[in-house]
Amino acid sequence: MIIRIQNLFPVVMLSGAFSLLSAALFVSMDAVDVAFTEAAVGAGIATVLYLSAISLTGAIEKPPSGSRAIPLLVMTGLAAMLLYGTADMPAYGDANAPAHIHLMPEYITGTRTQIGIPNIVSSILASYRGFDTLGETGVIFTAGAGVLLLLRRGRPRRELANQGGNE
Amino acid sequence: MKHHLILLMAAKLMIPPILLFALYVQFHGDYGPGGGFQAGVIFASAFILYGLVFGLDELRRVAPLSAVTKLMAAGWGLYIGVGYAGVATGGMFLDYGRLSSDPIAGQHTGIFLVELGVGMAVASTMLAIYQCFAAHQSRELTDDEW
Numbered sequence: 001m002i003i004r005i006q007n008l009f010p011v012v013m014l015s016g017a018f019s020l021l022s023a024a025l026f027v028s029m030d031a032v033d034v035a036f037t038e039a040a041v042g043a044g045i046a047t048v049l050y051l052s053a054i055s056l057t058g059a060i061e062k063p064p065s066g067s068r069a070i071p072l073l074v075m076t077g078l079a080a081m082l083l084y085g086t087a088d089m090p091a092y093g094d095a096n097a098p099a100h101i102h103l104m105p106e107y108i109t110g111t112r113t114q115i116g117i118p119n120i121v122s123s124i125l126a127s128y129r130g131f132d133t134l135g136e137t138g139v140i141f142t143a144g145a146g147v148l149l150l151l152r153r154g155r156p157r158r159e160l161a162n163q164g165g166n167e
Numbered sequence: 168m169k170h171h172l173i174l175l176m177a178a179k180l181m182i183p184p185i186l187l188f189a190l191y192v193q194f195h196g197d198y199g200p201g202g203g204f205q206a207g208v209i210f211a212s213a214f215i216l217y218g219l220v221f222g223l224d225e226l227r228r229v230a231p232l233s234a235v236t237k238l239m240a241a242g243w244g245l246y247i248g249v250g251y252a253g254v255a256t257g258g259m260f261l262d263y264g265r266l267s268s269d270p271i272a273g274q275h276t277g278i279f280l281v282e283l284g285v286g287m288a289v290a291s292t293m294l295a296i297y298q299c300f301a302a303h304q305s306r307e308l309t310d311d312e313w
Contacts, residue, residue, distance in 0.1 A: 116274065
């Protein structure tokens with residue numbers, strides 16, 4: 001449904017609703033931390049940012065130029081590859097999945113003996129994989145700095161140019 | 168926006184609980200679900216709601232962009248600082264165990280500070296991005312345009 005709409009406002013609303021739905025999905029998979037993030041970022045802040053981007057650029061999608069066959073082919077190929085990839089994934093909740101048997105038991109016992117906090121997710125994110133999280137925070141910082149560099153100065157350039165022409 | 172009385176009142180009622188919940192998620196992250204990133208986003212969303220309903224000028228009064236950008240750097244700096252504190256106390260980078268005489272208490276301190284840094288950086292980055300986007304709105308949108 002989302003891909004057939006040309007007006008971008010309903011598209012933003014629908015993707016926000018989709019985000020909220022996937023947050024509910026994460027909750028039902030017991031991934032509450034991810035659900036938190038998805039609900040706050042995907043359904044909340046991203047929707048607001050999309051809306052402000054729309055109000056800056058315009059809400060109607062331009063009709064596509066050129067042939068649609070090549071993008072369709074690429075996307076079909078990509079989808080086929082991804083579907084092929086999922087065939088090898090371990091079943092959901094499989095206790096013998098590689099992700100569960102390699103380092104996870106160490107983390108689970110270590111969280112109790114070495115770190116002493118009940119939330120294993122926090123102990124992995126902040127302590128065992130502190131370097132990762134440092135990098136992630138850096139990514140967020142860099143993204144913010146990039147937006148600041150591009151958009152900080154008051155009004156868009158087009159408007160300034162128009163003003164110059166009127167004088 | 169001035170005539171949207173219900174929206175104004177609803178936002179006024181909702182913002183304090185959202186902020187409180189963000190602080191809860193931040194400081195209870197060791198014990199329940201949540202952590203710096205989630206808390207930062209929730210914290211920022213309260214401010215963004217404020218900005219949406221009361222306008223960008225009001226938001227700028229509460230959270231000026233200059234302060235927000237400093238907080239961005241301070242958050243990441245706090246994280247890196249905790250990392251070097253591990254080095255300074257004779258351990259490795261991001262080695263929290265040495266931050267206190269008891270390694271487990273040190274881990275607690277380290278995780279607390281690191282999550283605080285993440286929360287500060289995330290909240291202020293989201294706010295900065297929102298403010299940048301909103302500042303480019305050249306005119307007030309009327310209700311029928313949506």
